[in-house]
Amino acid sequence: MPSAPPKPPDPDDDHSRIDLGLWAKERHLHGHRYPHALHALDATAAALVLWDVVLSAGLKRRIAAGLGTDEDHARALVAFWAGCHDIGKLIREFQEQIDLDLSAYPAYPHPGDRAGHASVTHQWLVTALETLGYEDEDGYIAHLVAQLLGGHHGIYPEALDEYTTPRFESDVWQEQRERSTRLVHEAAGAPKPPVRFQAPVAPLICGLVILADWLVSQEHFLLDRLRTPPADGGHTALLAHFRASTGKIVDLVREAGLRRLTVAPASFAESFPGFTPNGLQSSLAHHLPGLCSEGGLVLITAPPGEGKTEAALHVADLLGEATGHDGRFLALPTMATADQMYGRLKEYANRRSEVGSPLTLLHSMAWLNPDYAPTDREPARADDLAPTSWLMKAKRGLLASWATGTIDQALMAVLPSRHNAVRMFGLAGKVVIVDEVHATDPYMQILLERLLHWLGVYRVPVVLLSATLHHSVANSLVKSYVTGSKGRVKKSAPPFVEKIHYPGWLHVHPDSGEVTTNPEPFETTKRDPLKVDLVPIPVKDRRPDRERVLRDLLSPLVTEGGCAAVICTTVAEAQQTRDLLAAWFAELEDPPELFLLHARFPQDQRTRITAELTRRLGKEGARKGDRPVRAVVVATQVIEQSLDLDLDLLVTDLAPVGLLLQRAGRCWRHEHLEIITRPSWATEPRMAVLVPQEQQSKRHVPRSWQYVYTPSLLMRTHTLLARRDGAHVRIPEDIQSLVDGLYDDPTLIEDVTADIERMGEELALRTHGRNAVIPASGGIYGDLSPLTTADFEIGEHFLATRFGADSVRVLCCYRDARGDLWLDEGLTRRLPATDSEGRMSGDDLRAVISRTIPLRADRNTRPPLAEGNRVPEGWERNFHLHDLVLLVHPVGDGTTGEALLGDRRLYLHPDNGLEERA
Structure with missing residues (x-):
């Protein structure tokens, strides 16, 4: 036993007096010094x-x-x-x-x-x-x-x-x-x-x-x-x-804004008044309370539209009540899905919270969300959840009692970077919900596994949600959590998750590691089987030619009405597809409405498009009569996650089967609610998958598709679906077998070399992930320095939550004949200036940032930039502006020219977003 501390000094003893001239703070104190002792x-x-x-x-x-x-x-x-x-x-x-x-x-x-x-x-x-x-x-x-x-x-x-x-x-x-x-x-x-x-x-x-x-x-x-x-x-x-x-x-x-936001115990019906729980939600509400007295991890797997979010919120309440974790963090895969979740979580907190406390939205563009405005007054009511200015500063958002944001915000806690302890501290008092866990690649999966390990160490309750999760990934995630909560797991121990019961849920006890699956089957939302057609398209010069096929598939819609989506693999292909459909529709007397959604729109324009699509093609649009009579949405992968859209027909490029099933979740999404009148041609949910005419051959997979998806997975998916010979996909009965079969069935191998390359790439990504993350808890005995070995850099490699996702944010602006720069093509708003310290008014700063666009980084975007792409003088002193890249479009004689970025030629099209031209 350590010896008792010495007796405190006599407060009146001069030998214990402290020199108040020795200071600790003086910056911004107007010439005053704040004593160290104070x-x-x-x-x-x-x-x-x-x-x-x-x-x-x-x-x-x-x-x-x-x-x-x-x-x-x-x-x-x-x-x-x-x-x-x-x-x-x-x-x-x-x-x-x-x-x-x-x-x-x-x-x-x-x-x-x-x-x-x-x-x-x-x-x-x-x-x-x-x-x-x-x-x-x-x-x-x-x-x-x-x-x-x-x-x-x-x-x-x-x-x-x-x-x-x-x-x-x-x-x-x-x-x-x-x-x-x-x-x-x-x-x-x-x-x-x-x-x-x-x-x-x-x-x-x-x-x-x-x-x-x-x-x-x-x-x-x-x-x-x-x-x-x-x-x-x-x-x-x-x-x-x-x-x-x-x-x-x-x-x-x-x-x-650091006061705890708490909710009182409530049944599912009390938490969601007017909402009848379905089979999944009822099963969790009935069985989980008897299992989660010590918290633990809950994995929920169910098809899109099955109410996983509502189930997760109720499960989080149960886990939080059992363990004394009143905070919440909901992690989403993208900024768009985080923005949507912010609204849903805010509504839930308004209804359930006992006291007012800020709810934060965490991603790099959160401050542009018009519904996310700071306040510096004390919450007067339980429904006052506005964030404070203090919480909106860098690295502080996770300190709010409740928060939602991109998964990156949590994963940064396990990168060896400055102040990761603040992020971990912010997570440790919460229940952490991770949605769309299948959306992680092998690199991000390693980061998520290490995060789950540390959350297990801290006995943080966790809820994982997925619609299409391979059983081996589920096992790795669960094992990581239990390794943290138990301290160790024998290498010879059997898998925690040998099979996923789909749809279903499982609970993992943090001490014993015991896994309990839903004790009995439950009813799921009745869904018509999904018709999946493989539709061959020509591939010319390694590029897909969709025009004839799209005319055939969409002609019934043009004639009779209805709503469809066409999902393309790349932004450029989505833009080209929109152009060819626009040319066709221009010939029609009563053309369908045409929408385009992808990541290369200015931020404010993308937000408006997403909001309009969700409003008109979602559940509320159907109920309020806002659903279009006929409409076609052309989009990239941004449409496949967490967007409430209901389509009569889905047309999509070939993609790994799990992603196809995710996309299928937008097809007849709300059929069970009987709020949508389908056109006569839409007799069943249908997904048309565009595949190369020359089947099962790597060299005929379009080159652009191979940049986005591993060729072997595209070929495996093609073969897997072709073997079904047009059989409908039963939802949910067939989902898990398709997801598991993509990787587990050795007979799907059509190109051994491609499969070996895929496994090598996945191994390399996992290796990069292991090199990036902080050590497991057992690796810091007596030395904390490995937890912060870098400030987001190790050598020349940038530590990131997403491997190979290097991008820059570009700002399209316009130069008139005199050389002046403007923010808009109509030359009505000049490019704002900053003061001597790099400050800009809030309205000007918001106007600038809301027009920025993410663009892949390459040698043209690395410093030193060409003079024409550099930000104006003074902007380099502003945190939000210093790393922007300007794309300057010349304007004159009624025309707008292209912007140059090294050897790249780009043009901001009003309907297509940022185009990259040959």
Whole structure:
């Protein structure tokens, strides 16, 4: 057992007084300096308030368990440690950055004078904590505490040993550091050292310390506290400051939007009034409460349109209630699907929440969402969920109690990047829901597996949703979670998921790893079998020729009405298809409405198109009479995920069978609701799959399709569907066998070389993923530095959540005859300027960013850019603008020319979006 800490010093003893001239903060304080001792006490108070007000019950229990103690002791420990985070500022090198009388302090260099203050915190605390009783074997706990505090700027310093730990002189500097440490120790309640410290809990504590520091470093708080400074540096005056700060920090937490958003226990019917639960939802609501007392992982697999989202929200409520995790994070595959989920989650939270608290939307373009506007006032009602300006700043969104966003926001927690502890801390008090888990490639799957491992370590309940998930992928995800929650899994252990019961669900116990599947079959939404036709098309010069086939397939629609979609593999092919249909429809007296949706529209235009399609072709459009009489939607893969569209006919390029089934979820999506009148030609759900005329031959698969999908999977899918000889696909009965069969059936191999290439590519992606992620929890014993080995870069490789998805954002603008730049082709709005610090008005900035377009990166987009593609002077100082690439279109004589980007010629077409021209 460690020895008891020394008796606290007498507060009236001059030898314990602290020099309030030694500072910690001065930037933006109008010439004032904020004393180090006050900042240390503020951070201590903030940690206590955060523990009491912000941390969920489940997160408190996990931290306490990791420290081998009870929650009260753990609360005091993390508060004490938070108060020590800036102790490294008490060195001459830091203090003499401003004009300060340091004549009473030695001028000779100390070990810390050659390192940043965070590193000094680490170096000094390793030995200093011994004076407070941290005397465990090998100094393990002291080293771990010191290292996590040394990482409060987001990067953990390298671990120290007996040879690299510096020795600090016993002088006046040392006295001030010791006095400050004892002061915050006393303020925190003089906690005894922990007898145990599990290293994986350190990032959670580090995240809490960083949050405490951020809160009490706000200029308005510091200036307010300087209005009533302590009378002197004695403990009595300083502890009075500490008590006064505590009340003000409660206000800071509320203003920041960090209050917990909680929901009361409720049945499914109470959670969704007026909504009759289907078989899947009823099964979960009935059976899961008896299984999830310890939380765990729930995997739900069901066809599109089966109400998985509603089921997941109810399951999250059950898991959260059982484990004390009141937060929520819903992870979606794309920004568009995250935007849609934000509206649905906001509606749910409005209906269910007991108190008002911000709900955040997390992706790079979230701030452009007109429904996602910040507020800086305290929520007055439970239905007031607007985010605060504080939460909308970088890296803070996951600190909100409830959030939704792209899966990337969660995956960044397992990249060895700066402040990943803040992201992990933000996730650790929540129930995490991951939708469309099948949408991850082998690289992203490794990242997701590592995330699930760490969520298992922290006993975070998880819900996974999928419509088309291979059983081996499901097993890998479950195994990763259990490896974290149990600590280890024997390599010889049988698979957790040998077979997926589709549709169905399974629950995984976090301690035993026991897997329970839905105990009995349940009824599913009755669906007519899907007719799948393989429709051969000519491939000329390795390019698909769709024109004749599309005229044949769409002629009944043109004559009698109805709604159809044509899904193309690439943006360029979608644009060409839209053009040929537009030319045909122009010949007609009563043409169908024609829509185009892909990723290369300006952001605001894509948002408008998506909203209109969802409004008119979705459930509400049918009920309100907004459904088009006849319409054709041409799109890329962006249409296949989480969009509420109901189509009479679906035409699609060949793609891996799982994606085809996802797309099929838009065909007769709401037939069971009987709200849509089908045209006479649409007698059954039908998906026409366009395939090369020359069957089962790699060399005839269009080259463009091979850039997007692995050729062997296209050939396997073609063969798999051809063998069915036109048999209808029963939904849900046939889904899982098709998804599993694509990979598992060796007789589908039509090109051995292509299959070997695919397996090699998948292996390479997994290897890249393993090289990118942070270690598993067992890999950080006694050393946290592997968790932040890079700040998004390792050598020349950019750490990313999506491999090979390098892109840039381009801004199309227009140059008149005088050389002036305009934001619009009509030359009505000039390209906005920034001030000397790179600032731009909110309206101008939103106008610029809303017109940006993602474009694949290549040698033409790498610095240094051609002069004509560089942003205007001043923009490079703005975070949102500095990395944009300009595409300047010359305007004159009533015509608009193409923009040049190196050897690429591009043109922003009003109907087609950004075209790349030969």
